[in-house]
Amino acid sequence: MKENEPPPQSENITWHRGSVDRASRAALYGHRGATIWLTGLSGSGKSTVSVALEAALLERGAHTAILDGDNIRHGLNRDLGFSPEDRAENIRRIGEVARLFCDAGVIALTAFISPARAERDRVRALHAEGDFIEVFVDCPLEVCEARDPKGLYKKARAGLIPEFTGISAPYEAPESPELVVNTHTQSLDEIVDLLLDGLKARGVLGAPSEG
Amino acid sequence: MKENEPPPQSENITWHRGSVDRASRAALYGHRGATIWLTGLSGSGKSTVSVALEAALLERGAHTAILDGDNIRHGLNRDLGFSPEDRAENIRRIGEVARLFCDAGVIALTAFISPARAERDRVRALHAEGDFIEVFVDCPLEVCEARDPKGLYKKARAGLIPEFTGISAPYEAPESPELVVNTHTQSLDEIVDLLLDGLKARGVLGAPSEG
Numbered sequence: 387m388k389e390n391e392p393p394p395q396s397e398n399i400t401w402h403r404g405s406v407d408r409a410s411r412a413a414l415y416g417h418r419g420a421t422i423w424l425t426g427l428s429g430s431g432k433s434t435v436s437v438a439l440e441a442a443l444l445e446r447g448a449h450t451a452i453l454d455g456d457n458i459r460h461g462l463n464r465d466l467g468f469s470p471e472d473r474a475e476n477i478r479r480i481g482e483v484a485r486l487f488c489d490a491g492v493i494a495l496t497a498f499i500s501p502a503r504a505e506r507d508r509v510r511a512l513h514a515e516g517d518f519i520e521v522f523v524d525c526p527l528e529v530c531e532a533r534d535p536k537g538l539y540k541k542a543r544a545g546l547i548p549e550f551t552g553i554s555a556p557y558e559a560p561e562s563p564e565l566v567v568n569t570h571t572q573s574l575d576e577i578v579d580l581l582l583d584g585l586k587a588r589g590v591l592g593a594p595s596e597g
Numbered sequence: 598m599k600e601n602e603p604p605p606q607s608e609n610i611t612w613h614r615g616s617v618d619r620a621s622r623a624a625l626y627g628h629r630g631a632t633i634w635l636t637g638l639s640g641s642g643k644s645t646v647s648v649a650l651e652a653a654l655l656e657r658g659a660h661t662a663i664l665d666g667d668n669i670r671h672g673l674n675r676d677l678g679f680s681p682e683d684r685a686e687n688i689r690r691i692g693e694v695a696r697l698f699c700d701a702g703v704i705a706l707t708a709f710i711s712p713a714r715a716e717r718d719r720v721r722a723l724h725a726e727g728d729f730i731e732v733f734v735d736c737p738l739e740v741c742e743a744r745d746p747k748g749l750y751k752k753a754r755a756g757l758i759p760e761f762t763g764i765s766a767p768y769e770a771p772e773s774p775e776l777v778v779n780t781h782t783q784s785l786d787e788i789v790d791l792l793l794d795g796l797k798a799r800g801v802l803g804a805p806s807e808g
Contacts, residue, residue: 414655444625449660451701461723462693465686475676482673483694492701512672560612 411491417448419488420590421481421513422581425500426523427532427552428538431569432497434475435523435577440495442578451487453480454497468549474505481509488517493590501551501556511518516588520563525570527552527567564588611658622702628659630699631801632692632724633792636711636771638763639749640741642780643708646734646788651706653789659802662698664691666707679760685716692720699728704801712762714769724725727799731774732792736781775799 396566414419422439433454440450459466464478466472477500487494500506510518530552531539542550549555560566565584567577585591633650635643644665645730651661670677674690677683698705704803711717721729742750743764753761760766776795778788796802 409656414658415660447625449626449703451697451703453697457697457700461696462690479673479690483697485672486662486664486668486694487698487701489668490660490698490703492660492662492703507751567790 394577408452408489408491415449415491417491417493417542417591418589420493420517420519420585420588421484421488421509422493422495422519422521422585423484423500423506423509424495424497424521424523425506425563427525427527427530427557428526428550429533430523430525430534432499433517433521434495434574435521435567435581436495438543438574438578441583442582443493443591446591448493450493450495451486451498452495453487458483458498474502477502477505477509481512484509485512485517488513493585499551499557501555501557503560506560519565519584519588520560522560522563524559524566524568529570617698618746619702626660626702628702628704628796628799628802629706630702631728631730631796631799632695632699632720633704633706633730633732633796634695634711634717634720635706635708635732635734636717636774638738638741638768639710639737639761640744640746641734641736643710643734645778645785646732646778646792647706647708649785649789652702653793654802657793657802660702661704661706663706663708664695664698669694669709685713688713688720692723695720696723696728699724704796708730710762710768712766712768714771717771730776730795730799730801731771733755733771733774733777735770735777735779740781 408418422436424436426432434456436452440452443450456560457478458480462483463476466476477498480496480498484494484496500509507522510520512518533539538547538550539553541547547554551557564579567580569577572580582591611680619629633647635647637643647663647665651663654661669687671693674687677687690711691707691709695705695707711720717731721731723729745751749758749761749763752758753764758765762768776792778791780788784792793802
């Protein structure tokens with residue numbers, strides 16, 4: 387069986403979604419959809435940055451959604467473990483969901499270590515040109531390890547967590563991310579401003595006067 | 598390995614999302630998030646209704662997303678086939694994604710046959726009370742078969758599609774859906790008005806004066 391589902395009927399063709407609809411949606415919302423893909427080591431501050439950026443975007447009336455371990459690993463991807471295949475599938479699905487948000491005109495913020503360059507590039511390839519904004523949340527490993535907000539580095543050093551990114555598994559830093567922030571040398575306010583400016587420069591948000 | 602991902606750091610606790618955030622998001626958007634789950638036979642008009650309802654909602658400034666075969670089966674669920682297990686997993690994932698949209702304050706419209714009552718009820722259970730609005734898109738089988746927009750009934754009658762809902766596999770109509778529309782006896786305009794009224798009555802959309 388192919389697709390057990392009809393498309394909108396031909397007499398209703400004026401309702402079909404397409405680029406016009408996307409443009410009018412962007413006009414209505416005052417911004418276009420985008421996927422802000424935060425990548426970085428455990429403890430680098432991805433979740434913190436995503437939450438602060440979302441708050442700033444909401445203040446500006448933008449429509450946002452955060453995808454993170456809390457709402458993905460316990461929901462959509464609850465069937466996945468931590469084998470290499472499952473980790474890849476985890477990132478693939480997150481990428482697909484981010485794209486759905488993006489297509490709906492929402493600014494999706496994702497906060498996952500996503501250590502593999504090839505997997506991030508596959509997510510990028512799902513998106514239309516310009517819709518995928520890779521943000522490298524940079525922070526020295528030793529600083530992340532000192533923060534160790536969940537005690538994961540301690541466990542990894544004790545050999546209790548196999549293949550822990552940065553300790554016993556590689557983190558492949560982005561080669562040409564759209565944006566880079568550094569949570570060790572920059573304040574959270576500086577980072578949020580930098581990201582907002584980056585979104586304006588890329589036409590995701592309206593003109594600077596809006597901000 | 599458990600969760601290779603820290604939560605927002607404790608010093609940033611004021612940024613945590615929660616019910617307040619959800620309420621303020623609803624205030625900002627002028628409506629709350631919800632999942633409008635359309636269920637019905639192939640050819641009953643789910644996609645047509647979803648697209649017309651979305652247009653009406655967008656006109657009212659609402660934030661919407663349609664999940665349908667086009668953007669799910671070729672994206673997020675491209676790894677799934679049509680075995681009973683895969684069909685169930687298909688619906689499960691759609692339900693999880695709809696909930697993510699709903700949690701982000703978006704009105705998610707889903708258009709899938711979703712013939713199994715138990716599977717729809719599992720999706721309902723993922724949602725907070727009142728967030729899941731099941732809409733039975735009713736239409737007599739013979740009318741759906743006469744429409745046959747994709748020629749699927751013809752193929753099913755010829756034995757070319759195994760387990761086709763309504764022909765060789767059961768459709769379990771909702772027992773107590775939030776809303777029922779009938780695409781055989783009602784016009785699309787009537788249906789859209791009925792659904793908008795239903796969303797207002799349930800507090801998803803603002804007061805009737807808004808509409």
